[in-house]
Amino acid sequence: MYKLYEYPPSGNSYKVKLLLTQLGRPFEAIPVDILKGESRTPEFYAKNPNGRIPILELDDGRTLSESTAILWFLADGSQFLPDDAWLRAKVLQWLAFEQYSLEPNVATARFWLKYAGKSQEELGERLKIWREAGAAALALLDEALGTTRFLVNDQYSIADICLFAYTHVAEDGGFSLLHHANILSWIERVRSQSDFVPMVTRWP
Amino acid sequence: MYKLYEYPPSGNSYKVKLLLTQLGRPFEAIPVDILKGESRTPEFYAKNPNGRIPILELDDGRTLSESTAILWFLADGSQFLPDDAWLRAKVLQWLAFEQYSLEPNVATARFWLKYAGKSQEELGERLKIWREAGAAALALLDEALGTTRFLVNDQYSIADICLFAYTHVAEDGGFSLLHHANILSWIERVRSQSDFVPMVTRWP
Structure with missing residues (x-):
């Protein structure tokens, strides 16, 4: 199951959450309190050296950052991204x-x-x-x-x-x-x- | 033949020019002097309402803006963008x-x-x-x-x-x-x- 590292009020996180929901893909949402420095830890930088949410994590531990890239990766082949x-x-x-x-x-x-x-x-x-x-x-x-x-x-x-x-x-x-x-x-x-x-x- | 509206010292324009050259695609480069307001004319806004270079124009007059989108459109299916x-x-x-x-x-x-x-x-x-x-x-x-x-x-x-x-x-x-x-x-x-x-x- 995908993991989504998110700051809940972030629109960039929300985009991914909305798409995953509309795709019917189950995911685990992991809140990251960016105001408390939780995106500035060694563990977080290991997932995204840019220190930003959202991050999508696959079952094998690979991580993808940048909401644009995550949306594209998830939507490709679905009704939410045209083929043309x-x-x-x-x-x-x-x-x-x-x-x-x-x-x-x-x-x-x-x-x-x-x-x-x-x-x-x-x-x-x-x-x-x-x-x-x-x-x-x-x-x-x-x-x-x-x-x-x-x-x-x-x-x-x-x-x-x-x-x-x-x-x-x-x-x-x-x-x-x-x-x-x-x-x-x-x-x-x-x-x-x-x-x-x-x-x-x-x-x- | 593609038309590329560009501000020649712009890196966003240069990305597209470098890719077109390496793809071996002929194109007509049309310089736009953004410092002289040439990207703030009705004609330019008709091509990109955001008033920014670069713009790629197809033979039929359709236009594409945002260097990221232009690079992706041109590179897809070539050696410059993987299939995976x-x-x-x-x-x-x-x-x-x-x-x-x-x-x-x-x-x-x-x-x-x-x-x-x-x-x-x-x-x-x-x-x-x-x-x-x-x-x-x-x-x-x-x-x-x-x-x-x-x-x-x-x-x-x-x-x-x-x-x-x-x-x-x-x-x-x-x-x-x-x-x-x-x-x-x-x-x-x-x-x-x-x-x-x-x-x-x-x-x-």
Whole structure:
């Protein structure tokens, strides 16, 4: 059975958990309290030298990090990742966009404000940069969802799982979704998928 | 024939150019001067709403952005991306690591200092953050290269192409490679691959 090392309120962890659940794959979730330094131990670095969750561990002990790589590995061959080369490229384009343009801004603002307990004043200029770049990423997503029900080929895929994770809790980082009607209706479509499970937002 | 919209000194553009060359695929390179706002025009946004290079354009006008997605799309089925599911996951882990932990620090410091002409003083606290995080990413890469000639399965792949692009010019951003002997010897191994082409570092 797979092991998933996760920080429960992390969207990157949640993406993997949602996909595993929708694939019907049993897994053992192992919480890692990153605020208590549990991802900075020799044992954790042996599993991921980059010291980040999530990590997927196979039965033979091999480990895979980076949520993008884990999603791709798990979804390949399933209904959550198309077979067509161009559609696969478009899914990966969305996964890369999320990790470069959305997550470092939307998720980072959320983490420091809601989980690490920093004030807006303490974050200062950095928060301003995250807010501007994160708002631009959300606006792009909203525009893309104006012409399609799901991000790639109108079919629910790991692109939707990936973008959903931090977008649907963007308000935790101070981002408003009120004027992003396309995102709001897509969030409801994602939530209505079979075997959907919600994200843990309070922990421990 | 493929069109590649690129900013010539960009490592993200160079990755694609190096792969296309090593695949023996002819392409038309179309320079985009991002410092002159050429990636902020309606025509450019129509090709990539995120306003970023590189973009790969097919003969029928379809466009793909995000260097990770472009590399994957082009390399799939070639010697530069393994067939085995686990090895593919490891390649994607490296591509995701590069875009999340290395490029936003090593490439960003290089861009602002060398191409946008900012001083260290102007960049201030941001430069300090890039330097610390970039140095950590380079140290991780050096350690990984201590036990293998190339990043995945000891075979040259898009993981090496991707990590090589900004690592081999990291000194432009103020990062020292002097104590990273594994990186230095790997750089020479990458340079000795068939059909290797160097990166453009002065432009126009």
